[in-house]
């Protein structure tokens with residue numbers, strides 16, 4: 001038999017079901033081809049010593065925005081810098097939201113081709129569904145374009161989405177989108193906030209130019225989020241749809257989703273590193289403005305509990321690559337969101353495992369296995385098993401790293417975690433058996449588009465049938 005292409009030797013490898021295991025992993029033709037004892041004599045063209053390092057399945061960042069206007073990646077930098085940031089943080093696959101009122105048949109080919117030329121990660125897309133025409137095409141998008149997850153903004157009533165060039169909608173629009181997704185084996189990812197309540201609160205609260213993040217939290221409080229999450233998950237149950245609550249921030253929103261999930265199982269929950277690690281007490285000013293807002297310490301504790309016990313399915317970054325000049329304004333005029341794909345895995349391993357004792361394999365489930373299963377990438381992605389893509393994050397748990405915009409690669413050129421120390425560093429990132437990051441240095445682009453026919457319950461059912469990979 002010809003030698004393997006690559007062997008990762010003497011590391012501690014996260015295997016499904018068994019956690020950190022002292023095995024070697026061998027790669028051939030971009031796939032995981034053998035898992036063996038370190039003493040086994042299996043020849044490989046290249047053997048990389050990873051003694052003392054953790055070998056994790058490459059992270060899947062299921063929540064990314066690209067482009068300075070957040071619509072689609074348009075420039076080489078939009079594709080190259082943000083995926084380089086992701087790769088440097090151990091991400092091997094990103095799912096990015098395309099967001100426009102145009103038909104996606106018009107936007108998709110150029111976005112896909114630009115990414116295929118310049119991305120340092122494999123990639124797929126979600127589409128934001130903002131027009132009736134988008135809803136009519138949900139089945140077509142899933143079948144023919146390989147995009148099977150669709151965001152609906154419950155907060156874009158009236159002119160509320162105009163700043164992103166997006167039309168308003170209402171609950172009948174949401175209902176139609178849920179129905180179309182249910183009919184197509186797709187999933188709706190909802191941005192859940194009751195904007196009518198926000199409008200009322202905005203009227204009452206003064207627009208103090210020196211307002212801080214506590215004011216942002218006060219005009220968009222947890223009950224605004226919780227009410228909308230409960231409503232979407234309930235309506236999804238009426239039509240048999242899968243719903244995915246992106247960026248859940250609060251104890252109340254978690255409870256609202258859990259109440260729905262007790263009655264109907266296809267309710268999936270995502271949170272983001274910033275809701276776990278930052279809050280209105282973090283002294284960030286406008287750079288910490290995000291929708292939904294950063295919350296309180298109590299909300300962070302509730303989210304960590306749900307991360308640890310499995311009530312949260314996925315942790316995605318909600319990466320927003322806009323330059324910091326869009327942020328350094330008063331609270332009310334600063335843009336919302338900030339970059340985070342590069343810090344997703346290092347911060348989570350440090351804060352979750354080292355500071356809170358959450359097992360590494362649980363954090364791998366949240367950042368690789370579960371997103372692969374929910375978004376139609378399983379069993380090709382999401383775990384270290386024979387036949388899967390050879391995608392790895394090789395993490396050094398004995399070498400701390402400090403977050404700095406200068407080493408984050410993102411065009412945003414800042415990080416809300418600037419100066420934070422992670423107890424780990426990402427040494428290598430490997431995509432399809434090739435290094436995208438080697439000893440911390442980003443290598444040439446090699447990402448490929450990932451077509452995903454199903455998401456949500458339909459993807460879970462399909463994935464289960466394919467338990468034995470080809």
Ligand SMILES: [Zn+2]
Nearest residue numbers: 063065318319
């Ligand atoms: Zn987002």
